[in-house]
Ligand SMILES: Nc1nc2c(ncn2[C@@H]2O[C@H](COP(=O)(O)OP(=O)(O)OP(=O)(O)O)[C@@H](O)[C@H]2O)c(=O)[nH]1
Ligand SMILES: C[S@@+](CC[C@H](N)C(=O)[O-])C[C@H]1O[C@@H](n2cnc3c(N)ncnc32)[C@H](O)[C@@H]1O
Ligand code: SF4
């Protein structure tokens with residue numbers, strides 16, 4: 001479906017849980033966020049009901065995220081059912097990778113062909129510091145398992161000033177030998193981080209740093225592709241990408257809507273406001289479809305985050321799923 005700004009909306013992101021086995025500093029406060037009760041979280045059947053309606057709207061790609069999607073019980077069976085919904089051409093997953101050693105093959109078998117894995121440092125201590133205790137070794141083993149299972153991999157690194165910005169080049173170097181897409185993400189502000197500007201490393205600075213070390217070629221991005229501007233280092237098997245939500249937003253080509261674990265449909269990641277789908281799930285499929293049409297209709301032309309900075313914006317990345 002086209003939205004009111006001429007954009008084709010074909011991509012749905014589902015945050016299937018607000019729970020997580022990490023507490024990344026840029027995403028959650030140290031004591032975590034107040035968890036929703038089980039009764040508030042949508043059942044898998046309800047997510048499937050939403051996706052079936054969304055297909056009628058023109059949604060073709062679904063990305064499952066969280067919190068950490070792999071901690072939710074029954075996720076593999078859910079993904080398999082999702083992949084089998086007629087009209088869905090691609091099911092992808094964004095994960096912190098901690099549980100991949102045990103789940104990679106099952107994900108592949110369930111029809112997930114693409115995985116985005118968040119990994120913010122290649123130094124064990126820095127990784128543990130950013131994630132508040134995560135094991136880098138476990139994620140690296142998970143990446144090996146994912147590769148062995150044949151999953152296509154993208155890596156997500158949130159670049160933060162003075163924390164991991166010196167690792168941009170070592171991360172990019174991973175793309176030389178691996179067919180991975182290594183993406184550098186600008187830090188986005190959350191309600192917890194008032195001094196966010198101090199952490200932001202702009203996409204332009206990241207690109208500059210990469211160009212000091214490598215010869216980069218801009219390449220075109222694929223179908224249903226996300227927000228990354230992709231490049232290839234000369235001779236590399238994989239690619240690098242830069243995601244610049246703050247310094248150079250990509251709202252003009254936005255193709256997505258979101259549904260949170262409690263059934264709140266959001267027309268934009270960085271704009272307040274959502275529509276509670278729960279009441280519509282009790283009604284007919286036609287009513288649910290109308291509700292989703294309304295969400296697409298509400299999509300803003302672009303986010304206004306810079307303007308809203310002075311206010312406290314209730315924004316929790318882990319509840320929306322990025
Ligand atoms: N501002 C903004 N940021 C987004 C949007 N979609 C994803 N991101 C951010 O981009 C980063 C990577 O997100 P992923 O979950 O890996 O998904 P993706 O890059 O959209 O996925 P692909 O389909 O693989 O390109 C995260 O930090 C997200 O929060 C968006 O629509 N707007
Ligand atoms: C919220 S996480 C959920 C999925 C999974 N737990 C993971 O970490 O990949 C989705 C993505 O959002 C990104 N993210 C979270 N907080 C962010 C922030 N403040 N700025 C930029 N990206 C952020 C994470 O790095 C991750 O790639
Ligand atoms: S970024 Fe992902 S892994 Fe880290 S706390 Fe947020 S939801 Fe959990």
Ligand code: SF4
Nearest residue numbers: 251254268269270303
């Ligand atoms: S900030 Fe909102 S409008 Fe812009 S790309 Fe992200 S979801 Fe789309």
